Amino acid sequence: DMKVTQMPRYLIKRMGENVLLECGQDMSHETMYWYRQDPGLGLQLIYISYDVDSNSEGDIPKGYRVSRKKREHFSLILDSAKTNQTSVYFCAIPGHAEQFFGPGTRLTVL
Amino acid sequence: QQQVRQSPQSLTVWEGETAILNCSYEDSTFNYFPWYQQFPGEGPALLISISSVSDKKEDGRFTIFFNKREKKLSLHITDSQPGDSATYFCAASYMGYKLTFGTGTSLLVDP
Numbered sequence: 766d767m768k769v770t771q772m773p774r775y776l777i778k779r780m781g782e783n784v785l786l787e788c789g790q791d792m793s794h795e796t797m798y799w800y801r802q803d804p805g806l807g808l809q810l811i812y813i814s815y816d817v818d819s820n821s822e823g824d825i826p827k828g829y830r831v832s833r834k835k836r837e838h839f840s841l842i843l844d845s846a847k848t849n850q851t852s853v854y855f856c857a858i859p860g861h862a863e864q865f866f867g868p869g870t871r872l873t874v875l
Numbered sequence: 876q877q878q879v880r881q882s883p884q885s886l887t888v889w890e891g892e893t894a895i896l897n898c899s900y901e902d903s904t905f906n907y908f909p910w911y912q913q914f915p916g917e918g919p920a921l922l923i924s925i926s927s928v929s930d931k932k933e934d935g936r937f938t939i940f941f942n943k944r945e946k947k948l949s950l951h952i953t954d955s956q957p958g959d960s961a962t963y964f965c966a967a968s969y970m971g972y973k974l975t976f977g978t979g980t981s982l983l984v985d986p
Contacts, residue, residue, distance in 0.1 A: 769918075805884075807964060807976040808919070823973075855918050862971030863909045866918030 767792050769867035771856050777873045784843035786870050788856030797839040798857040798864065799823075799831060808855065814839050846874045878902055879967050881977035889985050894952040896980045898965030901946065905967040909974070910939065910950050913962045922963070923950070955984045 770789040778784050788797065795816045800808040800823075810823030814833040828850060832840040843850055851874045857864040879900045888894045898908075906927040911919035925932040925939045925948070932939045938951045952959055965977040 805978055807978040809976075810973065813973070857918075859971070860921070862907050862968070863921045863924060864974060866911075866920070868916075868918050 767794075767858060767860065767865045769856055769858055769865055771854075771867040771870050773870060774868065775871050777875065778846050779875050780848055781845050782874075784846045784850075784872065784874075786841040786843075786854055786856075786872070788839045788841070788867060789837055790839075790858050791837070792858065793836050794858045795836065796859050797833070798859075799829075799839070799841045800855045800857065800866075801825070801852040802855060802869070803852050811841065811854075846872075848874050850874050878975050879965060879977040881963075881965050881980050883980060884978070885981040885983070887983045887985060888955050890955060890957060892955050894955050894959070894982055894984070896950040896952075896963050896965075896982070898948040898950070898977055899946055900948075900967045900975075902967070902969075902975075903946070904969045905975075907968050907971050908939070908941065908948055909966050909968075910937075911964040911966065911976075913964065913979075919964055952982070955982075957984045957986050960984045 772787045797814045799811040809825050812831045814820045830842045854870045856867040882897045909924035910922045912922040913919040923934045923937045936953045940949045962979045962981045964979045966974045968974045
């Protein structure tokens with residue numbers, strides 16, 4: 766079974782602090798995704814990584830950056846977090862034609 | 876502009892009834908449509924999917940009906956169980972690239 770891990774699962778930060786969300790996978794998939802999920806908005810794509818150091822903006826990249834130095838790990842970084850970045854963040858890897866999601870990180874920015 | 880729309884936003888059915896969740900899309904290039912089920916505190920999990928070459932896909936109590944001409948899909952959950960209470964997301968893509976998600980339908984099955 767494909768497994769996607771995310772750390773931490775819960776995080777509370779103050780506005781202006783830096784945030785690092787980590788995602789890991791055990792299948793050496795080249796492609797990985799970061800989404801955020803907000804009530805009433807579904808899942809919105811933030812960034813796609815096609816392999817190490819090969820990243821592409823998704824639909825809502827503003828305020829975020831990513832890092833992929835090893836194929837197994839994909840990080841989402843918020844430099845100077847804002848209150849409107851309070852959300853649940855999901856990492857995903859591709860399957861045959863669908864995507865497999867991690868358990869999510871619930872981020873609260875106060 | 877929301878390219879994938881879902882209705883209703885929330886739905887309550889009695890145990891044993893059939894729940895019908897609707898989805899529509901705008902982009903005619905979309906040809907793959909997965910439905911995801913999400914329980915509170917968990918990530919979305921693939922439930923069932925259909926490609927545009929089919930008009931129906933069945934998996935146990937879950938059936939997708941697809942109308943390509945009208946760009947509409949529906950997910951039917953027959954003999955609904957309390958354990959089916961979850962949020963269901965319709966998604967669409969071209970050949971599995973870059974999924975576009977709907978806003979979800981929250982289903983509650985009353986025992």
